[in-house]
Amino acid sequence: MLSSLPYKLTMELITAWREDMEFRHMEYFTALAEELHFTRAAERVGITQPSLSQQIRLLEDEFGTSLFDRIGKKTALTEAGAILLQHCYHIMHELQQARVAIRSLQGLQRGSMDIGALSTLATAKLPSVLMAFHREFPSIKVTVRNLLSEEIYDAVLQNLIDVGLCYLQPEHAQRDQLECIPLYTERLVLITPLQHPLANVDAPPLSAIASFPCLLPAEPFLRRVILKACESSETRISPALEIDSLEGILAMVREGLGLAIVPSSLLQESHYSRVTAIPLEQDGFQLEVGMVYRKHKFLCAASRVFLERFVTAYRD
Incomplete structure (x- = not known):
């Protein structure tokens, strides 16, 4: 995507992002880029729709290019907006990684973990592993979401879940961004x-x-x-x-x-x-069943222990 815009414009976008954008601007922009609807995005970030529109116009003025196309009642990302969204995800991911790394200093005394799993796979060995994990680490909050395989891949890549139990897809377009552990x-x-x-x-x-x-x-x-x-x-x-x-x-x-x-x-x-x-x-x-998580993701102590226990349970 970066190479499809002129080099000068691409570098101006990245430079403006690093120097002038505050975290709240990143939240506003990301919310609108994902919702593609000004009212819903404004409600999501807790501001009024006119305020959100003004903030987006200021961003576009700062970058010197349109980030969204407004066609009638429809809103769509421009090519420049798509580039900016990827940088948003990267920076938000790094901030989340920092939070996780700091919290992990507290070991397994507290924390949370989000798991995505296919419904047919989640009913096999996952409940017994979760029960044993909860008995040993009762202060760790675990959330399990029933998702389809492709939804699990997307959720891992967007840092919405920590690990996923799904069918492995060797031909997935973003396979190089994932760590995959085959189970059976x-x-x-x-x-x-x-x-x-x-x-x-x-x-x-x-x-x-x-x-x-x-x-x-x-x-x-x-x-x-x-x-x-x-x-x-x-x-x-x-x-x-x-x-x-x-x-x-x-x-x-x-x-x-x-x-x-x-x-x-x-x-x-x-x-x-x-x-x-x-x-x-x-x-x-x-089908190859396995665990997936984002490559280079900092897994908290709870996630590492759970992953180890889960893999052992399936391979035994």
């Missing part, structure tokens, strides 16, 4: 209603699966894995429905609305007496 490989399985023609077929060919209505997860990464594995075998699946939750897919398969390919962990933690699970032996139907 999870197979995908085909689930069918009990009375379905494929229910008693061992290792059904993908062509047979594709001849029936299929339900696909709406989660982008999981859907891509399934479609890519099918295409590698020269099979194309036409989804009858795309459903937000894996639990919703399981319920619809029970009712006979179609077949589905899902992670095996879904069946380990759910009641599935009314479906048949069939392992898929073809290449590509597997």
Whole structure:
């Protein structure tokens, strides 16, 4: 992004940022850049909408360029604004790192930790690890958020969570900014209603699966894995429905609305007496499960201990 603007303008933006911008300006700008709505952004930072508009105009005057495009009622970041937003994230990250590093001097006596986890993975070993951790360190506040894999990656990169438990994505655009700890490989399985023609077929060919209505997860990464594995075998699946939750897919398969390919962990933690699970032996139907956190992030003592305990629990 930096290289797409003239060098002189880019350096003027960075210089003005370092010399003249106060922390409150950074908060105002970041709020508007994320909300893209003046009223919501003003409420978020606790000032009036006219005050926010005035502060943004002062920033644009200081930088000598527009940071936002106002098109009717819509607000969008300009290219210069996108550059400034990345510097905002960097500086806010460094400030947060300083706070964490200072608090870590108090060891494990106090602190907090935010974890993002896929719902199907969070119900496996995470509760037992959390219970043991809380018994040992009762003063550490732990928050667990149920997120999709791509949401976990975004939340880690934006420092909204400390660590994430998700499906690892080696082709992620910002993979070089993350530390990934592989835990285990999870197979995908085909689930069918009990009375379905494929229910008693061992290792059904993908062509047979594709001849029936299929339900696909709406989660982008999981859907891509399934479609890519099918295409590698020269099979194309036409989804009858795309459903937000894996639990919703399981319920619809029970009712006979179609077949589905899902992670095996879904069946380990759910009641599935009314479906048949069939392992898929073809290449590509597997997912790497692991922990992710931001590279070069200062992990507090609590996060380091939790990460160690969690990895040990999954690998034992």
